[in-house]
Amino acid sequence: MATTTPDLISGARGAMAAERVRVNVRPALRWIGVFSFVAVLGYLVLMPLARLQSKSFADGADGYRRAYTDSRFPSTLGYTVGLAFGSLAIALVLGTLLAWAASRLPHRLRLLRVLPILPIVVPAIASVIGWAFLLSPRPGYLNAMLRKLPWWSDLTQGPIDIYTMPWIVIITGFGLTAFVYLFVSAGFANISAEHIEAAQVAGSSSWGVFFRVTLPLLRPTLIYGGGVALLLGLGQFTGPLLLGRTAGINVITTDIYRQMAQTPIEYGVAAALGSPLLMFGIAIVLVQKFLLGDQRRFVTHGGKAFKSEGRPSKLGALALILYSFIATVLPVAALIAVSLTKFWSAKIDVSKWSLDNFRRIFDESGITSAIQNSVTMSLLAVAISIPIGFVAANLLLRGRKYRVLRTLLDFIVSLPLGVPAVVFGAGFLLTYTRDPFVLYGTRWVIVLVYVTLMLPFTVRMQASAMVALGDGYVEAARVSGSGIVGTNIKVVLPLMRSALGGAAALMFVLLTHEFAASLLVRSSTTQVMGTVLYDYWGNGTYPLVAAIALIMTAVTTIGVVIAVMIGGSDALSRL
């Protein structure tokens, strides 16, 4: 064909010849670009942790000495480990059973499978407060109801005391169940129906199939999901902080907060306390990288997704509904009930309900500005996170040239998942109250924390969307004459639109929930919903607390609805 367009071809050749001259400079410039990108993220993630460590090692590791010789430390450690493993056990059993139940739902009830995820949608702090309203020894609604039963009728309080270790474990376990459920459900989706059917045809009963085929195939998922849940359990903050204080139940994270909340701030002790959690988190991140290896291996898995069409189970549907009622509906109902009353008491008197508390919220500028702050800072952080995640995911998947930088980047963006938010909050407070960046008291410090915390999510979600996209579309564009930038704009972005929208909305949800890190880096002028809620809880103005918690839940629900609308009904499971 070139014979018909000779000028065109020679033009192209000229361009190629010109390119040859430039070629040698480009890789260097590109390397510098990649290096600075990784360096900036590295500063963001590693600097706070490094500064904390240097504090704890100051004066001959004075921080470590004081932290670990404190007479209360053994009990703190015991509570931490107990809480982590106790809630992990609850979450593993419940999460696996629920995922199994969800996989056996009749087709027309399949929407029920989102139910176990809903506890994630309700902010942790709101649901903990909801449980407190239900199970406080004296005025808790459920306790009041249980006392009506004949064998407890003589009690004036109890029979359940939520401010004790077992109940803190149970409430925390409910929260972790949703995560395990997500992991295991995803694991189910990766088991091809043929594996199951082959076992059935070979003569296994459905229980036999579950124990001999399904569960062994799920083993990697369970180990990985369990590891993450254990990490989350060790980093639990909200439950022990709100419920453990009265009975003197301290875990490491609440102890860190205690050290940070007193004057003068005990950075060294706080940092030393965080070290075991930090080590464990890094270990989990490294093990996970080692086990999963190259993400590109997961490009395709043939076979139909797991559908246990064998015998849809009504019992499964019942289990899901029951769990959802207990874990989601009850605490939210308690919040609603308290928010409509003047005083929180065991008696529910519908005739005295009013919306006064909500009116009061909107009159108090502190609360409205906190809501505003939460929304704007979350949006801002999402807007920053998405492009960072896009670039990082691209580098991780296609930057084969930058071996060392890529490995480093992979570690850096995974780290925030392994480090408890409280530790990050402490590190940020330390880093940004002094040179070179004095940002404390501005919104930027919160935005930076949020961006850092979201790194694993934005990178992971976008990387998995890119992996699902495969290399074909990109390569087709490249050989058609598109440069890297053009390919990304005209081909990759449009194809990833729904994934990006879903990721953005989900990060918004996670950020409006954020409590632990916000609590540490907030100042009186930069409150967010979670911190304001905590302050009112401390003051004991419970009806107002309930109203704020509901508003917080409403804001995140809007985020979830948008996520589902943009990203499809699977958006939630991408968490």
Place this chain on the structure above:
Amino acid sequence: MSHVRIEGLTKHFDGKPPTKAVDDLHLEIEEGEFLVLLGPSGCGKTTTLRCLAGLETPSAGHIAFGDTTVFDAKRRVNLSPDKRNIGMVFQSYALWPHMTVRKNIAYPLRARRIKEGRLGGWVEKIAELVDCQNLLDRYPAQLSGGQQQRVALARGLVARPDLVLFDEPLSNLDARLRDQVRAEIHELHASLGFSAVFVTHDQSEALALGDRLAIMKGGRVEQYDTPEHVFEDPASEYVAAFIGMGNRLRCEYVAGRWVAGGQPIDGAPLGAQPLPGPVAARLRAEDLRVSPSGQPLLAELCNIQASIIDSEYGGKHIDVTVDASGTRLHSRIPAGESGSWARRLSKGERVTVSFDPRDARLFPDDGDRAAAVPPAAAADAELGPSGTGSHHDAVPAGATAVPQAAEV
């Protein structure tokens, strides 16, 4: 269009263990030539293609399109795919699902800023050539597999590139569509005259489309020649096996006669002059005849005794598997009239297998079948990587022999 030159192309993949996907490869593609890279999976043909496209960075070597160097390891030249004037057709089609067919086809024109093409109706013209003019406003998801591959073809050709690369474009189509699209590619090449590199593992595609074939093995070119020469004079046993000579008969010249597996070969001599050491005779199933045992032998053919293992009815032909002194041989014989002898074959029946020695190709048997010939080996000694084709081994002749090979 331009002349494409590949010199010393090498590509390592690190991993466990590290592999050499392409090993010191030399190829020249003349202007307007249709080159087919043929080989089993893992032979490096797709990697070679992707190196040409710039999608893979070679570890060493030099690639030039005309007088433009697009890759040179020593001078650190590596043009990105968009800077090479190429078109490519993928096995998975890779049509962008968010663009209509028209936008998909027009994309290379937009990306390469070919105004003349956008205004000159190149899109419509090429769409008509591949018979997709009625599909232009649909989305890829609304098309059948054959239609999608035609659109992909149009997209690869629309910008009139120097070189069109085909990465097994027919493997995802069902058998009938495959023949149809193959014929279309052949016609398009004849009328447009682009240079092309076509990767496949299907010998019939290769024979039908290629001006020249490069049969690859372990990252090297085993034979580089026209389809006729490759088909008739395979350079090595590996090529012979790949190009349809599935029967392998291990023979030896002992005490003045040819022997296969302890059984003498009656009739014509297998080779004109005796070769030292054992040889492997390669034969196509179509060239093996089967006749009732005990009939008079034809003196111009090589004859060996065998027993029937199985026979499959195939319509016009019958596929017969026989055992000749421990060697399995496959023969494809005409089915004949209903009730003919060929249709009544039963397991264990004694038969005579015969073939014309001119149809057999002899290769030194070094124990490693499908392997290259050791330099010391006699008569044919050609093989080596790259270049030169044909005329080696394959020596018709005759004496007695007995089989004892294994088929491939």
